[in-house]
Amino acid sequence: MEEHQLVERSRAGDVAAFEELVKRHQGRAYAIAYRMLRNREDAQEVAQEAFARAYFRLAEFRGTAQFKTWLYRILVNLATDQLRRRRPEAPGGDAVLQQVSIGENPGENMERHELRQGITKAIDALPPDLKTVVLLREFEGLSYAEIARVIRRPVGTVMSRLFHARRRLQASLGVYWEGES
Amino acid sequence: MIQHRRYRRSLSAYVDGELSPSESGQLEVHLAGCGECRVQLERLKGLQGLLRQGLKDPIAEVTPVLWPGVRARIEGGRPIGRFTAWIRQIWEATWEQPRVSLAGAAVISVLLLTTVYLLRETPVATPLGKTIVAELKPGTAEVVVEAVEPELDFGAMVLTTSDEAEGLKVIWVVARGEM
Numbered sequence: 377m378e379e380h381q382l383v384e385r386s387r388a389g390d391v392a393a394f395e396e397l398v399k400r401h402q403g404r405a406y407a408i409a410y411r412m413l414r415n416r417e418d419a420q421e422v423a424q425e426a427f428a429r430a431y432f433r434l435a436e437f438r439g440t441a442q443f444k445t446w447l448y449r450i451l452v453n454l455a456t457d458q459l460r461r462r463r464p465e466a467p468g469g470d471a472v473l474q475q476v477s478i479g480e481n482p483g484e485n486m487e488r489h490e491l492r493q494g495i496t497k498a499i500d501a502l503p504p505d506l507k508t509v510v511l512l513r514e515f516e517g518l519s520y521a522e523i524a525r526v527i528r529r530p531v532g533t534v535m536s537r538l539f540h541a542r543r544r545l546q547a548s549l550g551v552y553w554e555g556e557s
Numbered sequence: 558m559i560q561h562r563r564y565r566r567s568l569s570a571y572v573d574g575e576l577s578p579s580e581s582g583q584l585e586v587h588l589a590g591c592g593e594c595r596v597q598l599e600r601l602k603g604l605q606g607l608l609r610q611g612l613k614d615p616i617a618e619v620t621p622v623l624w625p626g627v628r629a630r631i632e633g634g635r636p637i638g639r640f641t642a643w644i645r646q647i648w649e650a651t652w653e654q655p656r657v658s659l660a661g662a663a664v665i666s667v668l669l670l671t672t673v674y675l676l677r678e679t680p681v682a683t684p685l686g687k688t689i690v691a692e693l694k695p696g697t698a699e700v701v702v703e704a705v706e707p708e709l710d711f712g713a714m715v716l717t718t719s720d721e722a723e724g725l726k727v728i729w730v731v732a733r734g735e736m
């Protein structure tokens with residue numbers, strides 16, 4: 377069934393249609409929430425809350441935008457609120473739970489693990505506004521226009537935030553940087 | 558120099574393929590002659606690769622089943638807004654602490670009484686039957702107020718007097734406090 381039909385049915389109170397929408401989008405929604413919050417429980421909580429709010433607000437959804445970008449807007453707002461509520465000294469992430477798979481090539485895997493931790497740390501150090509645009513661009517592959525719709529800002533703001541975010545990331549990831557070049 | 562800075566800022570959008578063909582064309586002309594921007598472009602491409610390679614996070618890609626939690630929220634009814642939640646929180650906190658609730662009630666009472674006192678209607682003596690000095694043609698004369706429309710919306714009152722010389726009824730619009 378087409379997505380707009382599912383939206384229409386959900387709007388009419390068809391919960392099964394909304395369940396299908398959740399199943400289609402839960403993977404990306406959870407990944408965004410997790411990458412923003414770095415905590416599985418918080419990410420699950422925020423993603424579920426975003427879907428529930430989307431359900432109750434379906435009357436406000438206009439078919440001009442994609443359901444995905446509309447949902448991401450709700451999700452990103454909830455995750456940003458959560459990030460701002462966290463005290464700086466309590467990042468709330470569960471990096472401790474990340475396991476290093478030793479596998480057949482321990483040296484390479486350790487290096488990749490270290491790289492991932494470095495990148496995660498650098499992204500987590502960004503202010504929520506910059507972090508959001510980087511995640512939506514680099515990991516979700518959204519266009520500037522789509523990001524603008526999610527964060528409700530002009531495309532110029534998206535461009536500017538990405539520019540500043542990348543400058544900061546370049547500075548903080550310098551050590552990996554030199555290794556790459 | 559300003560142009561150089563502008564081009565440098567647009568490199569990030571260029572890497573993302575978000576510049577228009579004409580903007581890309583102009584930037585490429587600049588890149589051909591600017592070593593600093595070429596280095597920066599390579600760094601941006603490297604950063605992009607690094608991010609995509611480094612953030613293949615297995616935890617983010619293992620999605621828990623969200624539907625039962627979403628369904629429970631839907632069945633629980635529309636979530637309350639932040640303001641309502643805030644009021645509820647205050648209500649619960651004060652309910653649990655009688656001293657706080659008593660103090661709160663006292664403050665609210667004082668505020669209410671002060672508001673009522675400040676907004677109370679100031680009694681206005683009706684000028685009905687009162688003799689007033691009015692400017693009537695050809696000069697001033699003492700006239701008696703015969704009728705009063707108490708108040709208009711903008712705080713004025715309408716008085717009616719008679720001008721015996723002209724044989725006319727005169728209607729006065731008087732601002733409150735002028736009498």
